[in-house]
Amino acid sequence: MELLNTTLKQIFLKAFRDAGYDDDVTVGECAIANFGDFQCQTPLLLAKKYHKSPLAIANDVVAHIDGEGIIKNITVASPGYINFFIDGEYLAKYLQEYLSDVVDARKPTGKKVLIDYGGANCAKPLHVGHLRSADIGESIKRIAKYMGDDCIGDVHLGDWGLQMGMVIYAVWEKNPNLVYFDENYTGEYPSQPPFTMDELKVMYPNISQRAKTDEVLHEKVKKITYDLQQGRRGYVALWKQIIEVSKKSIKQDYDKLNAHFDLWLGESDSKNYQDEVVDYVIKNGYSRVSDGATIVDVAQEGDKAEIPPFMLLNSAGSALYSTTELATIVQRDREFGVDKILYVVDNRQELHFVQVFRCVKKINILKKDIDLQFVGFGTMNGPDGKPYKTRDGKAMGLDDLMQMVVDKALEKVKQSKPDYSDTEIENISKVVAISALKFADLSVLRTKDLVFDVDKFCSFEGKTGPYILYTITRANSVLAKADDCDAKFSLSDEDKRLALCLIKFTDSVTSAYEKNAPSFLCDYAYSLANEFNTFYGKSSIIYEKDSTKKHTKIMLTKFTKNMLQKCMDLLAINTLEKM
């Protein structure tokens, strides 16, 4: 279907041409405004070029506008705005078509996009810092899918670093007699892991803390990590079990947040490509040795800042985080044939990714020219304005945070709905709590840092997730009680505000998609909910006497509900039928 914006632009474009103003692509664009339903500001832009006052141009154009049946009540306002209204009947017809069309995904773009988000580490419980990547990444994925991209979400698990050595050490410390640590052992290893996830969650922080001050322990851990990466049998067997157990637990946590990954690959999965990539780079002369390390220069002319070289191998000859990243891109190119990769990671990693991206481009190793994008998000800071710490003992795990919000929601539901059953209360509280948490996280502009504020996550009033859920349930309740008839759907002037708000959806998803910024959708959902609540409060819907008016109001209620549901779906927030 043709969007109203396009229709209006065509009408205005023709009028501008007929009036003698031509040759600019932006001519005739109209936007929803407060001084009419729509406003066109083009006359202001043309004044200089044609040496005429904007007011005169506006008047010229208005005389040539042919918007029969669509546009009405055109006025010109100083210094050169063209304000106008949309015919109610026309808008009603358009709106119905728009809504049945817009809920479905757009036409496939044919683009394959991999979204790298989540960023959990094996053996480590998720903490508040993981919230943003999961929430933003999942929403970006859903938005891109809606816009027609073929999307793959990859959790890209941290499963190959020093933390694995730490956990293996912890297992050893607890029971050094396990067969995993016997170098002479050649038989099968037990199928059951010698630990539970709950034990792992304690082990890692414990060793990590101790390794900071204990040099000897730190060295031991490094040795274990090295042996693991060299393929020591017992360690590898144990490592695999750690990953299995971790994955299961991490998946449960992400499920709670409604973040669902298509791929559960980790850093270690690219190791098949690692040697090949390193060889390739060295053989083709892209690297040089500096202070014993093998590096690739990635500085470019015109750089404002000095971009340090990409590190391929350190002085000990071992691969680094950056090497793994490079190998992973090659893997994604070969195995998935992606066109674009989005990295939904903390802003602080930007330089690292700039280096990786430049290196990939420089060494010319990919089959396809992949569009690599750094989609950074602001840091979750503590109350002191410094990044929220995990290792300081007082760290808040995601579990604890969720429990806190759920408890708060329980309290709230119990007091406002005393007649609900316990299971009902429990179910509602969970959904409300997660919606509060996710919406609070998502509604802040992606790139900005945000203060970790428990009260904000626990807030259920105002611009929050629960407000949107509440609006949906209100609409539901109306629809359940409404006995609709077959009357005409026709928009009166007072219903138009809600109708115009509904059709703004396209602009919102589009900018959310283009900027990889779900916060635009949060803003939109809130403004729509707000508009609906005003509409709801103004007059009764189901007790409306006039059948046309009643039918129209019921339809608008239904549209709003569907639209809000759509937005929440794109934000990956579950909704409720009743609360």
Added chain:
RNA sequence: GGGUUUGUAGCUCAGCUGGAUAGAGCAGUGCCCUUCUAAGGCAAAGGUCGGGGAUUCGAAUUCCUCCAAGCCCA
């Protein structure tokens, strides 16, 4: 030191490519539940948009400069 991001109401934040009186939410004030879920609505109050300069019909938005903070690299 270099780079980078940010500075908008008491607090937390919107304000996209410059457009009419700078918008929300919390907190605080006053109303509104014997008709659709008050987790709501309505009304009022709150701001020299960090300071200064430049560009123009018009700047929170673009440019320059200074101040302050965060982050990254050294």
